[in-house]
Amino acid sequence: MKFYDWQLAPNPKRLRMFLVEKGITLPTEQVGGDGVKLRPEFIQKYPQATVPMLELDDGTCIGEAMAICRYLEELHPEPRLLGQDAKERAIVEMWERRAYDEGMVAAAEVFRNTHPAFVDRGVPGAAVAIPQIPALVERGRIRLDLFFDKFDRQLADNRFLAGPRFSVADITAWCSIDLAGFSSIGIPDRCKNLKRWQAEVAARPSAKA
């Protein structure tokens, strides 16, 4: 197996954190190139043109961070980061999807529609030019505000997002907040539970992955 990574991008960080939490080491290749773009050789190998990607020994290319994490969870079950039983797995997936749809996507709306390196690259992996949309920056900020409040409420009664155990939902939420930070947006002071969670996750070795 080989992990195609890009140190700068938010989604490979989800996988890097997962690997550290699991104690898994994989042969890794950095595929970022000039101009904040993926290297042409990587895009030729993998036209989906997104990271992370896991290449299996039979040549199969698995993309999408959570598909890779789920595959690795089956090969290395402990510690379980996708839930211990059917109900917990449902709760983990629910919060992971919300973290992605409401956190990561909102943070990406702000970042990709403002940053000069992403002019005409409004959507990751798209094979044609997609202009930035200034109105999405404002929408992304509103959505991030809603995301912070919703996740703060969930953490009022839960140590981690899906309950007492750290999971991929926490990883995706962490990486979303990390990406928001690239646009100088941080957790608002009113979100005390989320701040408490942030300090706890920051102390894990995986946070620096």
Added chain:
Amino acid sequence: MKFYDWQLAPNPKRLRMFLVEKGITLPTEQVGGDGVKLRPEFIQKYPQATVPMLELDDGTCIGEAMAICRYLEELHPEPRLLGQDAKERAIVEMWERRAYDEGMVAAAEVFRNTHPAFVDRGVPGAAVAIPQIPALVERGRIRLDLFFDKFDRQLADNRFLAGPRFSVADITAWCSIDLAGFSSIGIPDRCKNLKRWQAEVAARPSAKA
């Protein structure tokens, strides 16, 4: 268990198709109300304010279509709609996530940013007014075009999206194309493989769920 459904919405249809494919019947409540909105009683019970939602007998509310499908797959494993082994499950999840991110989200960008019922409701489930963004309609159309071509290529060598077996990836792609149809966007004639797949899925009883 109880399934909270809304006949008009695209995401509950993913679960309805899944249930028909599985041969599972659940007590179901329709929660659509006046003005193309969810009923206030439902939002009070479930502030996430999206459908589908599955309420377990202990009162736990599971949201997000794929979290619900995965939970039900564990309770009723056959026929397997999320893959037969670790590798197939990774491929199914990869294509399901792409169908959602590149198909469903693009179709929703077009629909929610044009339809008069969604003025100030640009994002599902948001607790505040989020204005429509006209530029997103054009971006959504471009993204749907890319989605059609990418999925057409995948179906050149595969009967279904994740290989020889029907899966949740096909369900999400089908429901995305269904939603695009609400904006009078259909599969382009050039996408022969996708058209062949469409005819095959249309013949399944679940397509009418």
